[in-house]
Amino acid sequence: MRDFVVPKTDTKVKGEVTLDYAFQLQAHYDPPVAHASPKGTFRYQDITSGELRGEHFNATVYPDSGGQYDTVRGDRIRDVDAHFILKADNGEWVYMEHVGYRRTDGYYRAIAYVEADTKGAYDWLNNTTFVVTAKESPDERQVTFYYYTAN
Amino acid sequence: MNEPISRRALLTAVASAGVGASLAGVTRSVEAEETAHSSREPVSYFGAPDAQVPKVGLRWAFSATVFFADRIMINSPTPRGYTSVGGGEIWGPRLQGRVLPHSGADYFKTTFNTYYCFQASDGAIIFIHNRGTMRRFETPEPAHVRFRATPVFTAPSGPHEWMNRTVFVAHCQRQSNPDHTVFTYYEVL
Numbered sequence: 001m002r003d004f005v006v007p008k009t010d011t012k013v014k015g016e017v018t019l020d021y022a023f024q025l026q027a028h029y030d031p032p033v034a035h036a037s038p039k040g041t042f043r044y045q046d047i048t049s050g051e052l053r054g055e056h057f058n059a060t061v062y063p064d065s066g067g068q069y070d071t072v073r074g075d076r077i078r079d080v081d082a083h084f085i086l087k088a089d090n091g092e093w094v095y096m097e098h099v100g101y102r103r104t105d106g107y108y109r110a111i112a113y114v115e116a117d118t119k120g121a122y123d124w125l126n127n128t129t130f131v132v133t134a135k136e137s138p139d140e141r142q143v144t145f146y147y148y149t150a151n
Numbered sequence: 152m153n154e155p156i157s158r159r160a161l162l163t164a165v166a167s168a169g170v171g172a173s174l175a176g177v178t179r180s181v182e183a184e185e186t187a188h189s190s191r192e193p194v195s196y197f198g199a200p201d202a203q204v205p206k207v208g209l210r211w212a213f214s215a216t217v218f219f220a221d222r223i224m225i226n227s228p229t230p231r232g233y234t235s236v237g238g239g240e241i242w243g244p245r246l247q248g249r250v251l252p253h254s255g256a257d258y259f260k261t262t263f264n265t266y267y268c269f270q271a272s273d274g275a276i277i278f279i280h281n282r283g284t285m286r287r288f289e290t291p292e293p294a295h296v297r298f299r300a301t302p303v304f305t306a307p308s309g310p311h312e313w314m315n316r317t318v319f320v321a322h323c324q325r326q327s328n329p330d331h332t333v334f335t336y337y338e339v340l
Contacts, residue, residue, distance in 0.1 A: 004238025004252035007218065007329050012242070014214065015322030015335040017299070019207055021199035077316050099303065100318050109207075109318040109339045111301040113282070127262070127286040129299040131320055131339055133207050146204050148197060150299045150320045 019131055019148035023054025027061060029068070029141045040079075041072040045140070047084045054147075057122060059086040059094060070102070078102040080110050092120045098132060098145075108134040112147055192244050194340055208340035212319065213243030215269070217250055218331040219257075232259040236267045239331070245338075246311070248272045263300075271311060278305040283323065298323040300334060 027050035034043045045068040050061030065085035070078045082098035093116075100110025112130035116122035129150040136143045190210060198206040217239040225231040234257040239250035248271040255267025265281040283300035300321040304314040318339040325332050 001251075002253050004218070004250075006216075006238055006240050006249070007331075009216065009326070009329075009331065011216065011324070011326045011331070011333050012214070013324065013333060014211065015324050015333065017209055017320055017322045017335070017337055018195075019197035019209065021197070021204055024204065075316075099301070101316050103316055107316075111318060111320065127284040129284045129301055129320060131207055131318070133205050135205065146199075146207075148207055151297065 018151050020151055022130065022147045022149050023052055023057050024147065025050055025052040025061075025145045027143050027145065029143065032068075032140060034072075037071075039071055040074060043068065043070045043072055043078070045070075047082075050086075052086060057088065057125070059088040061085075062087050062093075076104050080108075082110075088116075088122055090121055092117050092122060094122060094125065100132065102134075102136070108136060110134070110145075112145075190244050209320070209337040210340055211243060212317075212336045212338045213241055213246040214336065215239060215241045215250065215334045216331055217334065218329060220253075229260050232257065234259070236265070241269055241271075243336075246271060246277075246314075251276065273310070275307050275309065275311050277307075277311060277314065279303075280305075281321075283321075296325075298325065302336065 028048050030046040030048055032043045032045045034041050046064055047061055047067040049063050052059040062085040066083040069081045069083065072078050078101065080098055080100040080102055084096055086094040086096055088094055095115040097113040098110040102108040110132040112132050114125040114128065114130060116125040118126060130147045131150050132145050132147050134143055134145045192211050194208040194210045196206045196208045198204060218237040220235045220237040221233065223233040225233065235253070236250060236255050238252040241248045241250065248269055251268040251270045255265065257263045257265040262285070263281070263283045265279070267279060269277040269279060271277060279302050281300050281302040283298065285296060285298045287296050288294060300323050302319050302321065306312055306314040319336050320339055321337065322335040323332055
């Protein structure tokens with residue numbers, strides 16, 4: 001392995017991040033289907049419907065457009081991997097991806113990556129980082145996701 | 152160490168007293184783990200006008216200065232960029248160390264998508280997969296770029312394993328002469 005000499009810089013500055021609440025999604029799921037795998041317990045949940053409400057974005061979940069493809073690890077924490085499609089109130093399509101962790105202590109946080117039409121009304125969703133916190137019902141079939149933009 | 156007694160120090164003390172084996176069967180809860188490694192950094196909480204919306208907290212975890220080396224473009228169907236990582240430093244409240252020299256690169260398409268390694272001051276190798284967004288705002292003047300990163304870490308079991316169950320968001324600041332980026336990593340609480 002080649003070594004690297006770190007140059008001296010005067011750029012050890014602390015950058016700030018602020019979160020601004022953007023919208024929330026009430027999502028509805030089929031019961032999880034789970035099976036053991038070498039990586040842990042793979043857990044699939046179909047997203048059957050959902051309603052997204054916010055000041056600048058309103059949409060519905062395109063039924064059965066995906067869902068949760070999570071893995072429950074050996075330490076019982078769920079690696080969250082979600083993909084689905086939304087239809088905005090003006091008819092435009094939007095792709096949504098979640099990557100995060102759902103822990104046994106109630107912590108359910110994720111990053112959402114959103115893709116929309118660059119020439120459409122929701123281009124502002126592209127190249128915006130969203131921080132998500134979620135509340136899950138005890139039967140894990142009703143989840144409300146709250147999205148904040150990381151500014 | 153800031154902590155009066157960490158879990159690691161406790162385990163070391165118990166192990167050296169010859170009773171470490173009795174602890175092996177004890178179930179460790181995530182909450183206890185978080186307390187053992189908790190940080191004294193202040194938490195900034197963000198909420199919404201509607202009090203029903205749960206607040207989200209951010210706490211500075213550490214920072215990384217990353218120096219880049221080669222820049223290559225491959226004209227594949229959707230062009231693939233390659234920007235190699237030379238090395239760098241990691242500093243801050245919850246992690247110190249260096250960027251493992253020449254341990255990876257940004258293999259970007261439209262947005263950055265970086266794979267490389269940190270080496271903590273205790274020698275642990277921590278893998279980082281970092282995705283990010285960059286957006287240019289022309290107004291208000293002066294125009295500015297909002298550059299944010301969202302890493303997923305793979306850390307070994309032990310003192311750094313909290314990184315395997317924590318969501319992070321980072322502020323990124325590009326610098327020139329020499330070409331490097333300063334990442335400020337926040338734990339999402």
